[in-house]
Amino acid sequence: MPAIVGGSAETAVRVGQLTRVYGTGPQAVTALAGIDVEFHCGTFTAVMGPSGSGKSTLLQTAAGLDRPTSGQVWIGDQELSRLSETKLTKLRRSRIGFVFQAFNLIGALTVEENIHLPLRLSGARPDPDWLGQVIDRVGLTDRLHHRPAELSGGQQQRVAIARALAMRPEVIFCDEPTGALDTQTAAEVLALLRSVVDQTRQTVIMVTHDPVAASYADRVMVLADGRIVQDMPQPGAERIAEHLALLGRRQLVAQGS
Amino acid sequence: MLGLALRMLRHRIGSAIATLVALACGVMILMSVGLLVESGLRYKPAPQRYAAADIVVANHAITITGKEFDGTTTTTTVPLPEGGTVPADLAAQLRQVPGITIVAVDRSIRAVVPIAATPHTLAHGWSSAALTPYRIVDGRQPNADGEVAVDRRLAEATEDEVRPGYRIPVLVGGAYRTYTVSGVVERAVDGDWPAALFFTDHHAAALNPRPGRADAIGIVLASDADTSAVLAEVRRLSAEAGAKVYTGADRATSAQSEALAARDLLIQVGAAFGGYVVALVVFVVAGTVGLAVRHRRRDLALLRAVAATPGQVRWLLLAEVVQVSLVAVVVGIPAGLFVTGWVHRQLIARGFVPDGFPLSGGVLSAVAVTAVTLLVAVTAALIAAARTVRIRPTEALGEVAVEPPRSSRTRLVIGLVTLGAGVSLTMVTTAARGPAALGAALGMLYVFVLAAALLAPWINRYAARALGPVLRAVWGDSGYLAAANLRANAQGMVTVLTALVLSVGFGGSVWFLQDNLQRQTVEQTRDGLLAQHALLSPAGLPESAVADARAVPGVVAATGIRRTSVITRVMGEPQDVGAQAVDPDSADRTLDLKVTEGRLADLRGATVALSTLQASSQGVKLGDQVAMWLGDGTPVTLRVVALYERGLGFGDVTLNRETVDGHTATNLDDQVLIRTEDGGAALTDLVDRHPGSALIDTAAMNGELAKDLALSAWLNKLLIGVMVGYAALAAANTMVMAALARGRELALLRLVGVTRRQVKRMVHAEQVGLLGTSLLVGGAIAAITLVSVVRTLTGQPVPYVPTAGWISIIGGTALLALATTVLPIGALLRTPPVDGIGVKE
Ligand SMILES: Nc1ncnc2c1ncn2[C@@H]1O[C@H](COP(=O)(O)OP(=O)(O)O)[C@@H](O)[C@H]1O
Numbered sequence A: 001m002p003a004i005v006g007g008s009a010e011t012a013v014r015v016g017q018l019t020r021v022y023g024t025g026p027q028a029v030t031a032l033a034g035i036d037v038e039f040h041c042g043t044f045t046a047v048m049g050p051s052g053s054g055k056s057t058l059l060q061t062a063a064g065l066d067r068p069t070s071g072q073v074w075i076g077d078q079e080l081s082r083l084s085e086t087k088l089t090k091l092r093r094s095r096i097g098f099v100f101q102a103f104n105l106i107g108a109l110t111v112e113e114n115i116h117l118p119l120r121l122s123g124a125r126p127d128p129d130w131l132g133q134v135i136d137r138v139g140l141t142d143r144l145h146h147r148p149a150e151l152s153g154g155q156q157q158r159v160a161i162a163r164a165l166a167m168r169p170e171v172i173f174c175d176e177p178t179g180a181l182d183t184q185t186a187a188e189v190l191a192l193l194r195s196v197v198d199q200t201r202q203t204v205i206m207v208t209h210d211p212v213a214a215s216y217a218d219r220v221m222v223l224a225d226g227r228i229v230q231d232m233p234q235p236g237a238e239r240i241a242e243h244l245a246l247l248g249r250r251q252l253v254a255q256g257s
Numbered sequence B: 001m002l003g004l005a006l007r008m009l010r011h012r013i014g015s016a017i018a019t020l021v022a023l024a025c026g027v028m029i030l031m032s033v034g035l036l037v038e039s040g041l042r043y044k045p046a047p048q049r050y051a052a053a054d055i056v057v058a059n060h061a062i063t064i065t066g067k068e069f070d071g072t073t074t075t076t077t078v079p080l081p082e083g084g085t086v087p088a089d090l091a092a093q094l095r096q097v098p099g100i101t102i103v104a105v106d107r108s109i110r111a112v113v114p115i116a117a118t119p120h121t122l123a124h125g126w127s128s129a130a131l132t133p134y135r136i137v138d139g140r141q142p143n144a145d146g147e148v149a150v151d152r153r154l155a156e157a158t159e160d161e162v163r164p165g166y167r168i169p170v171l172v173g174g175a176y177r178t179y180t181v182s183g184v185v186e187r188a189v190d191g192d193w194p195a196a197l198f199f200t201d202h203h204a205a206a207l208n209p210r211p212g213r214a215d216a217i218g219i220v221l222a223s224d225a226d227t228s229a230v231l232a233e234v235r236r237l238s239a240e241a242g243a244k245v246y247t248g249a250d251r252a253t254s255a256q257s258e259a260l261a262a263r264d265l266l267i268q269v270g271a272a273f274g275g276y277v278v279a280l281v282v283f284v285v286a287g288t289v290g291l292a293v294r295h296r297r298r299d300l301a302l303l304r305a306v307a308a309t310p311g312q313v314r315w316l317l318l319a320e321v322v323q324v325s326l327v328a329v330v331v332g333i334p335a336g337l338f339v340t341g342w343v344h345r346q347l348i349a350r351g352f353v354p355d356g357f358p359l360s361g362g363v364l365s366a367v368a369v370t371a372v373t374l375l376v377a378v379t380a381a382l383i384a385a386a387r388t389v390r391i392r393p394t395e396a397l398g399e400v401a402v403e404p405p406r407s408s409r410t411r412l413v414i415g416l417v418t419l420g421a422g423v424s425l426t427m428v429t430t431a432a433r434g435p436a437a438l439g440a441a442l443g444m445l446y447v448f449v450l451a452a453a454l455l456a457p458w459i460n461r462y463a464a465r466a467l468g469p470v471l472r473a474v475w476g477d478s479g480y481l482a483a484a485n486l487r488a489n490a491q492g493m494v495t496v497l498t499a500l501v502l503s504v505g506f507g508g509s510v511w512f513l514q515d516n517l518q519r520q521t522v523e524q525t526r527d528g529l530l531a532q533h534a535l536l537s538p539a540g541l542p543e544s545a546v547a548d549a550r551a552v553p554g555v556v557a558a559t560g561i562r563r564t565s566v567i568t569r570v571m572g573e574p575q576d577v578g579a580q581a582v583d584p585d586s587a588d589r590t591l592d593l594k595v596t597e598g599r600l601a602d603l604r605g606a607t608v609a610l611s612t613l614q615a616s617s618q619g620v621k622l623g624d625q626v627a628m629w630l631g632d633g634t635p636v637t638l639r640v641v642a643l644y645e646r647g648l649g650f651g652d653v654t655l656n657r658e659t660v661d662g663h664t665a666t667n668l669d670d671q672v673l674i675r676t677e678d679g680g681a682a683l684t685d686l687v688d689r690h691p692g693s694a695l696i697d698t699a700a701m702n703g704e705l706a707k708d709l710a711l712s713a714w715l716n717k718l719l720i721g722v723m724v725g726y727a728a729l730a731a732a733n734t735m736v737m738a739a740l741a742r743g744r745e746l747a748l749l750r751l752v753g754v755t756r757r758q759v760k761r762m763v764h765a766e767q768v769g770l771l772g773t774s775l776l777v778g779g780a781i782a783a784i785t786l787v788s789v790v791r792t793l794t795g796q797p798v799p800y801v802p803t804a805g806w807i808s809i810i811g812g813t814a815l816l817a818l819a820t821t822v823l824p825i826g827a828l829l830r831t832p833p834v835d836g837i838g839v840k841e
């Protein structure tokens, strides 16, 4: 696995001076405290960090699901802050895909309909070849007419990934996509994400707690208290675990003092 | 988008059905109201009796001009309860108008032909036969006072068919006379008016209870007449004589006023009630649609995250709601037609509308109802959608889709202002008397219910907090959980609270008000009748009947009573008020009206006695002069000589019989009240002397009265029942939807170790908390309203609430809780908890 930071000169996603504060007054929580980062096309980044460090918030603001308190987000060369909700949605559905930890699917629709949903909503004509390929790759060919409730957790996540891929987005954001999965199923899902980067040069940004999951990435970024505390080429699962452990200890010491 | 909407609907079939039920019932009620109103509007009385007349000069209604508080003049037209008259000599003037061939004076005189199967007829002068027209089929017209021409319908209704030359008895003017049949006549138009008798014009004028007056003057134009010129001249002459001119479809007789009154009743009830129903349907549908959306926040957030623009989500919701509405229309309109058929039959059976009053139209109502329903549903969906646009796509990511608390400050402020208005209305109601107080009390009812609806989120939250310790004390840990749930669901249960407050508030006040009025009326009549016997006759009793009764040995007093109505002005608005005319000499020995001021014996000359309620609403005191109109529209000014309390039982106005002499339709007494010595008296003789009459025990009159009242209360109870039922349905709907949406939560509770029994106890505690609060708030509103209205109308400080009333309110609420929450939760609890939990939503 090549551990190159920035496999391409083109920037897929960039955030500048990004802050996000929840609430106001004394109860205000600063989830992101000024983040600057770039994600290049065709790379796979793992975002890690302790619980509450702002990983999900970073992902959501970068993906245009949530508006930052201040700062900018670019998807390609499009800045998001001035887009209306409708324009933002249109941009999201054509250029961005998501996979959440759970509850990714609409229970009323079958697997196939869930995968087709973004196409249907955007009114784009489905490309049967591409869809066939995607479905094939996620291995759900014989499950197309099932309801999400009839699938296992891993299968549901694969449907979510297939849906994210259906529109051929430039960037796919995943928030703990393997959090609810067993090791074997997690490996399948991660391999799928890896192949997306390698075969079609899409960009994947994934939040995870699991050093093994992070080891599928090209780059590992660690957040703490809404700041980037580490940003490195993927050094292998063991080193990642060490880094995290160290970080955890430092935090404990900081809290203790 | 339609397909997607349909799929999502089918998936959440429970909430789709709940919305459908709410909408379909709304459509059904609206359709029913709409059809009744449309029938009323479409009802065109055929000119029937005056079909052959081109112009009818009569006085069916009186137009009264009043001054509003702000100085503007208003005119109100009220139908004359006794039927108006026109001067008979106007006919002579009209005959001078060129272009007129026939001018016929019509006097309708009630007459009874006892040998006929349907003995009640109307007698007229022969010249008015041309106005229908009636044609002679056998014999000839009446030429002498002792002769009569009879309607073929009447002749055929006698045992051996009456033919010219027969002698028949006729009860007219309170006495029997025998007439020779001169001929049999047949009318040229169909209709459901009573059979006719024709005397000579001279004899009819002599029998006329209102000498010198005519019920109507019919005019037939010459074929070459200049219609508009004739009409203008007739109008001028009539206006000078104080009469009105009717043409075309308005050429109805005042006897047809029953059907016209039914038409007005339908239109009025529909207009008044329809407004409330629409408001209620808006509320229920908005609540149900809103809740259905609330339960699907996560799905909608996911759609937003995946790729749906806010506009698309709005379209999706609209498409769903429109689909459900269309199904509701398809189900509801036939149901509405069916229900209207039933209501129509009931209205006829109970005498609210005459037999044969048609239900007509329906297409217009159906179109209007469909439009209203779609409008209401779409508006509700748009309101709900406006809220969902605020759903952030990130909500899809959360573990549970919690709704952020929406405590809109504006709503709180408006709610508090409304509550303040309600409280100040309470003071107005307490201070005011009469209809002003009644209006204020009903206004207060609406204002309080509105305030409760606006403040519902805060009421729920406050109640949950306040009830916490109670629930914990009674139900232990389950009670603790219940209190927490009540707090968390305060917003979701707003519809339930509002619907139940509305049901209990409206039902408890308006429904029980009827019971109170009925009871008071019966009580007042029973206590106020000192006479033990009453001689009654539907054909009327002549003055001699009273004298006859007094002459019977053992009779202490006898009073002739004439029931009529007068028109009084209450707060500027003319109103038809029930009145009785009595003979003041004996009245205080046969009647105890519970006189508080003055004396009934002073009821001589131009005087009147008023109920305290009527006096206060007109703002008059003992000794004041009051202006009013008698039943035929004659204005009178009378001095108040007595005030009495038993207005409900005997009418709010008591007049001297001389005052109404010549101003009622029959000019006869309706009953003679007879008080006898303890030993009784030989009264049966009286009945023989006054054919057509019956002697009854006054105690038995009460039973009849109660039956009559129950009949008139029926319509009010039906209307209020529909509103309460629909509001309760809304509550039930919300509760079922809420209960079924709790699968996950209950599974979670059970997985962390709460036993099934504890869950059940928790649900019971929640229901007691929620429904208890609703009953308390609704009951308080009902009590305040009922107390003020009952105090105003009957003077009773404590209203009467039948035991069955208590039982049905509390039992109904308990049943609601059982059917809508306890049973569905029980079903949920039968599934293993692992099935209810996990990522498989
Ligand atoms: N909707 C919210 N409202 C208030 N605070 C929030 C919200 N979402 C996240 N936070 C706070 O922001 C911080 C970062 O949260 P998050 O981005 O979810 O962290 P992570 O995903 O790294 O666990 C946390 O302290 C969290 O409590």
Ligand SMILES: [Mg+2]
Pocket (backbone or CB within 6 Å): A055, A056, A057
């Ligand atoms: Mg997170």
